[in-house]
Amino acid sequence: MNTPLRIGILGFGTVGRALVRLVEAESERLSRQLGVELRFVAIASRALTRKPAGDLPAGARIGEDLLAVATAPDVDVVVELLGGLEPAGPLLVAALGAGKSVVTANKALLAARGTELARLARDQGVALAFEAAVAGGIPILRAIRESFTGDRIDAVSGILNGTCNFILTGMARTARPYPGMLAEAQALGYAEADPAADVEGTDAACKLALLARLAFGQDVPLGAVRTEGITRLRPVDFVYAGMLGRTPRQLGIASRLAGGRLLLSVRTHLVSNESMLARVDGPFNAVQVSTARAGDFVFTGRGAGEIRPRRPSSATSSRSLAADRGPACRRSERTLPSPSRPRAPPASSPRST
Numbered sequence: 021m022n023t024p025l026r027i028g029i030l031g032f033g034t035v036g037r038a039l040v041r042l043v044e045a046e047s048e049r050l051s052r053q054l055g056v057e058l059r060f061v062a063i064a065s066r067a068l069t070r071k072p073a074g075d076l077p078a079g080a081r082i083g084e085d086l087l088a089v090a091t092a093p094d095v096d097v098v099v100e101l102l103g104g105l106e107p108a109g110p111l112l113v114a115a116l117g118a119g120k121s122v123v124t125a126n127k128a129l130l131a132a133r134g135t136e137l138a139r140l141a142r143d144q145g146v147a148l149a150f151e152a153a154v155a156g157g158i159p160i161l162r163a164i165r166e167s168f169t170g171d172r173i174d175a176v177s178g179i180l181n182g183t184c185n186f187i188l189t190g191m192a193r194t195a196r197p198y199p200g201m202l203a204e205a206q207a208l209g210y211a212e213a214d215p216a217a218d219v220e221g222t223d224a225a226c227k228l229a230l231l232a233r234l235a236f237g238q239d240v241p242l243g244a245v246r247t248e249g250i251t252r253l254r255p256v257d258f259v260y261a262g263m264l265g266r267t268p269r270q271l272g273i274a275s276r277l278a279g280g281r282l283l284l285s286v287r288t289h290l291v292s293n294e295s296m297l298a299r300v301d302g303p304f305n306a307v308q309v310s311t312a313r314a315g316d317f318v319f320t321g322r323g324a325g326e327i328r329p330r331r332p333s334s335a336t337s338s339r340s341l342a343a344d345r346g347p348a349c350r351r352s353e354r355t356l357p358s359p360s361r362p363r364a365p366p367a368s369s370p371r372s373t
């Protein structure tokens with residue numbers, strides 16, 4: 021076996037703990053597949069020494085000095101799981117500057133400073149990996165980067181926020197009003213106590229900006245994404261939608277217009293009950309990539325929004341993070357639409373509310 025890959029973690033909350041649990045539970049398989057042993061050498065997070073030691077890996081240094089872990093000489097890869105812009109941004113700049121490869125699930129930071137961080141990583145000859153930042157369980161970023169190079173992507177669209185999809189599919193099924201469905205989502209761990217980023221559409225907008233940047237190779241400022249939340253939908257909207265053979269879904273859509281300009285939005289659309297998007301139920305995500313020659317590809321699966329304590333799928337995001345670690349895992353994956361499965365409509369076809 022080669023020398024181990026030495027990992028430092030910044031932020032030890034929901035995803036950090038799930039990541040350590042997953043890597044420790046599957047260490048043999050991961051070592052075999054990646055060709056290298058993954059070893060946690062240092063973890064820094066707020067008040068960590070005063071919290072229960074559950075899930076802390078044996079042998080790792082535990083502390084609160086984030087910068088020390090980000091730049092530690094014995095750390096090869098820094099995994100950032102703090103969230104937010106500060107102090108995560110400056111810490112990643114320091115880590116990349118110190119020649120560390122970085123793995124992050126921080127879509128807000130990537131949407132705000134992704135281009136700068138990617139440039140720094142390139143200049144330093146290290147990796148910046150962020151597969152878990154969009155649609156946690158679906159390997160969509162890698163597919164966009166690697167599997168469509170022979171074609172031109174004209175649009176990327178889909179259901180990017182599992183919390184919103186859980187609420188909307190619940191409202192459609194039960195005719196309950198928005199506040200009741202939000203309360204159920206929170207009780208089941210599908211929504212945060214403060215659900216604003218999910219239900220106001222900013223979480224999906226960050227993901228769409230990242231998808232669009234990769235698909236179209238252009239800088240996509242978050243402010244360019246027209247964003248509307250789902251909070252004003254009422255049960256009667258679902259009744260009228262049903263009369264039209266449609267159902268409300270929050271969709272993120274990024275499409276390239278003639279001339280290269282991008283059209284970017286996150287808002288509620290009425291999608292046909294016959295479409296594949298209408299069948300994406302509960303907290304699941306779906307991303308459609310529309311290409312000039314090969315047509316449409318739809319990727320569905322568990323979204324990052326489903327990763328909460330107590331959920332059986334809590335390892336989805338950490339699985340993406342684990343897969344981000346080794347060159348041996350940089351396989352491209354593509355889900356071909358099966359002939360027996362109806363395709364989602366083209367990005368432009370859902371009728372807007």
Ligand SMILES: NC(=O)c1ccc[n+]([C@@H]2O[C@H](COP(=O)([O-])OP(=O)(O)OC[C@H]3O[C@@H](n4cnc5c(N)ncnc54)[C@H](OP(=O)(O)O)[C@@H]3O)[C@@H](O)[C@H]2O)c1
Pocket residue numbers: 030031032033034035036064065066067086100101102103104106107125126127128152153156324325326327328337
């Ligand atoms: N959870 C998900 O479903 C999910 C899925 C995909 C991606 N993500 C992304 O993964 C990242 C982590 O999410 P999470 O759910 O694991 O968050 P979390 O549970 O809040 O964990 C964040 C951890 O970082 C610590 N922390 C935050 N700011 C800090 C600071 N300034 N100094 C020291 N420690 C600090 C927090 O300490 P305290 O506990 O003291 O606040 C907490 O332990 C985020 O970028 C999120 O967007 C999350």
